[in-house]
Amino acid sequence: xxxxxxxxxxxxxDHLTKIFGSGTxxxxxxxxxxxxxxxxxxxxxLGPNGAGKTTTLRSLLGLVRPTSGGATIGGRRYDxxxxxxxxxxxxxxxxxxxPGRSARDHLRVYAPQVGVPDRRADDVLxxxxxxxxxxxxxxxxxxxxxxxxxxxxTLLADPPVLLLDEPANGLDPEGIAWLRGFLRSLAxxxxxxxxxxxxxxxxxxxxxxxxxxxxxxxxxxxxLADLHRLARRRVRVASPDHAGLDALVHRAGWATAGPDAGAxxxxxxxxxxxxxxxxxxAFEAGLVLHHLSGQDGSLEDVFLALTRPAPxxxxx
Amino acid sequence: xxxxLLVETRKITSTRMWWLLLVVMAGYMALLAAGLAWAxxxxxxxxxxxxxxxxxLTPDAVVRSVYTIAVSLGYVFPLxxxxxxxxxxxxHQTITPxxxxxxxxxxxxxxxxxxxxxxxxxxxxxxxxxxxxAGGGVLAALGEPTMLGEPGTxxxxxxxxxxLTVWALxxxxxxxxxxxxVAVVVVVLAFTQLVEPVIRLVLGLTSWxxxxxxxxxGAAGEAISGGSLYSASGVGGDLLEWWQGLLVLIGYVAVLxxxxxxxxxxxxxx
Ligand SMILES: Nc1ncnc2c1ncn2[C@@H]1O[C@H](COP(=O)(O)OP(=O)(O)O)[C@@H](O)[C@H]1O
Ligand SMILES: [Mg+2]
Numbered sequence: 353x354x355x356x357x358x359x360x361x362x363x364x365x366d367h368l369t370k371i372f373g374s375g376t377x378x379x380x381x382x383x384x385x386x387x388x389x390x391x392x393x394x395x396x397x398l399g400p401n402g403a404g405k406t407t408t409l410r411s412l413l414g415l416v417r418p419t420s421g422g423a424t425i426g427g428r429r430y431d432x433x434x435x436x437x438x439x440x441x442x443x444x445x446x447x448x449x450x451p452g453r454s455a456r457d458h459l460r461v462y463a464p465q466v467g468v469p470d471r472r473a474d475d476v477l478x479x480x481x482x483x484x485x486x487x488x489x490x491x492x493x494x495x496x497x498x499x500x501x502x503x504x505x506t507l508l509a510d511p512p513v514l515l516l517d518e519p520a521n522g523l524d525p526e527g528i529a530w531l532r533g534f535l536r537s538l539a540x541x542x543x544x545x546x547x548x549x550x551x552x553x554x555x556x557x558x559x560x561x562x563x564x565x566x567x568x569x570x571x572x573x574x575x576l577a578d579l580h581r582l583a584r585r586r587v588r589v590a591s592p593d594h595a596g597l598d599a600l601v602h603r604a605g606w607a608t609a610g611p612d613a614g615a616x617x618x619x620x621x622x623x624x625x626x627x628x629x630x631x632x633x634a635f636e637a638g639l640v641l642h643h644l645s646g647q648d649g650s651l652e653d654v655f656l657a658l659t660r661p662a663p664x665x666x667x668x
Numbered sequence: 669x670x671x672x673l674l675v676e677t678r679k680i681t682s683t684r685m686w687w688l689l690l691v692v693m694a695g696y697m698a699l700l701a702a703g704l705a706w707a708x709x710x711x712x713x714x715x716x717x718x719x720x721x722x723x724x725l726t727p728d729a730v731v732r733s734v735y736t737i738a739v740s741l742g743y744v745f746p747l748x749x750x751x752x753x754x755x756x757x758x759x760h761q762t763i764t765p766x767x768x769x770x771x772x773x774x775x776x777x778x779x780x781x782x783x784x785x786x787x788x789x790x791x792x793x794x795x796x797x798x799x800x801x802a803g804g805g806v807l808a809a810l811g812e813p814t815m816l817g818e819p820g821t822x823x824x825x826x827x828x829x830x831x832l833t834v835w836a837l838x839x840x841x842x843x844x845x846x847x848x849x850v851a852v853v854v855v856v857l858a859f860t861q862l863v864e865p866v867i868r869l870v871l872g873l874t875s876w877x878x879x880x881x882x883x884x885x886g887a888a889g890e891a892i893s894g895g896s897l898y899s900a901s902g903v904g905g906d907l908l909e910w911w912q913g914l915l916v917l918i919g920y921v922a923v924l925x926x927x928x929x930x931x932x933x934x935x936x937x938x
Binding site: 448457 | 670671672674675678679682683684685756760761762763764765767768769770771772936937938
């Protein structure tokens with residue numbers, strides 16, 4: 353890897369707005385989005401489908417022209433970089449391969465533009481575990497193999513910054529585990545690694561930081577550890593006396609969530625309390641309980657709560 | 669730019685499209701040239717025509733039509749191989765890595781035009797020499813003059829290859845405007861096989877129309893090589909000088925490429 357100052361590896365999105373189309377069909381894909389991604393860490397760029405992740409990455413890469421605001425890598429726009437693909441390795445969600453080209457040829461096609469010799473194609477295929485398929489046409493590749501080839505393409509010039517759009521999509525659990533180790537090692541070498549995903553659990557064990565977007569807007573950015581603190585405790589509680597339980601919840605002023613999937617109807621989930629509190633209150637009210645269990649809130653719930661539209665249509 | 673040229677060259681050579689089209693073109697041209705050589709020299713005798721044509725074609729006119737049949741009927745091949753340069757990248761979404769590795773879209777366009785020209789030379793040479801081989805072979809077998817000893821014949825052959833080369837450039841430029849693969853194929857086939865021939869026929873009926881028809885791309889291409897199936901068969905009016913035809917066809921390239929650069933190439937890639 354070229355020894356670049358840390359500042360040259362940070363990615364910055366600055367009040368980025370992108371509106372597709374115009375008039376009544378206009379789509380505000382990215383809405384005044386700002387965040388920063390530092391080197392030496394894996395950053396998860398998270399949000400549900402349609403949140404604007406791909407559009408943000410494409411704006412960063414000069415493929416989409418922002419409506420306003422912008423994005424830079426090491427302080428410069430992508431198209432201002434000299435040999436940009438040697439600075440930023442990017443793999444975008446869509447599989448961008450000619451089906452009639454072999455994996456090795458796909459890589460060799462672009463090699464001259466980042467100034468690497470042709471044999472580098474074999475090196476990166478080896479890195480991503482595709483060496484045995486080097487001469488096969490990409491048209492016959494599985495989604496997982498395409499993801500690996502896309503990753504190999506980003507690594508051609510050994511760039512200090514990696515932007516990967518949904519790289520775990522289509523990988524089997526073994527592949528995801530492999531990707532996790534691979535991304536961690538890339539970050540450990542001091543690279544800036546940004547990975548997008550629409551499912552948090554997929555990258556939960558991979559990322560150091562999270563940037564969460566919904567409806568084109570930033571809803572949360574922090575180290576992953578801080579996200580845990582937002583997790584709400586839950587108590588699952590069930591009583592044969594539905595009305596009595598409802599009355600108790602109402603009296604106590606507890607927040608509730610819908611029952612867990614698969615739970616019998618009538619089960620309730622009380623938020624932000626522990627099981628002892630709920631149990632004591634039920635005892636006092638003379639309520640028979642058939643089930644009482646407390647759980648720490650999951651990150652997935654936090655993620656869903658953060659990205660769920662509020663009743664008034666805005667994002668929580 | 670050097671890297672961009674190498675990249676574009678590798679894009680072409682790493683898939684099978686180029687040689688498939690080249691083989692089909694060679695086969696088709698061989699058939700047409702052989703058939704035309706026979707028809708222009710033997711048809712009357714074979715059909716036992718008594719009234720015959722007003723005046724038989726001179727050997728020079730015969731070889732000019734036979735050796736340049738690729739420019740009259742085969743230019744669709746270089747036009748297609750050039751025309752798919754952009755659309756196939758859009759179709760397979762390789763336009764994304766292409767712009768990631770070279771964000772300067774004018775450089776990509778210039779590289780595509782340049783390599784398109786190189787491929788055009790290949791198609792021009794193979795297409796024309798196939799006509800010379802097959803058509804000349806038939807003429808020789810029939811005992812007709814092949815005119816291959818004449819410098820003028822070789823000039824015609826070279827100009828035919830040149831015309832086909834420019835057609836590949838027209839293709840690249842067209843593909844920069846119309847980036848849908850199916851649309852390009854449909855437009856190319858419809859225009860070359862139907863629209864232009866009909867327009868030339870219709871315009872050829874009037875004197876002012878005939879002048880205008882000479883500026884149609886197909887007519888301009890024929891003007892470069894100086895041999896025209898249409899002219900030989902007496903329809904479609906006169907052609908421009910070879911250099912005028914060259915300028916007109918390059919004009920189409922310039923206009924289409926400029927329009928492509930200012931419209932399609934500025935669009936978001938999503
Ligand atoms: N080319 C486009 N034209 C119109 N709308 C688009 C285009 N590309 C994306 N969008 C819209 O922008 C929004 C964000 O899309 P995208 O960035 O792909 O989200 P994500 O990658 O987070 O799933 C979506 O509503 C999508 O439909
Ligand atoms: Mg996406």
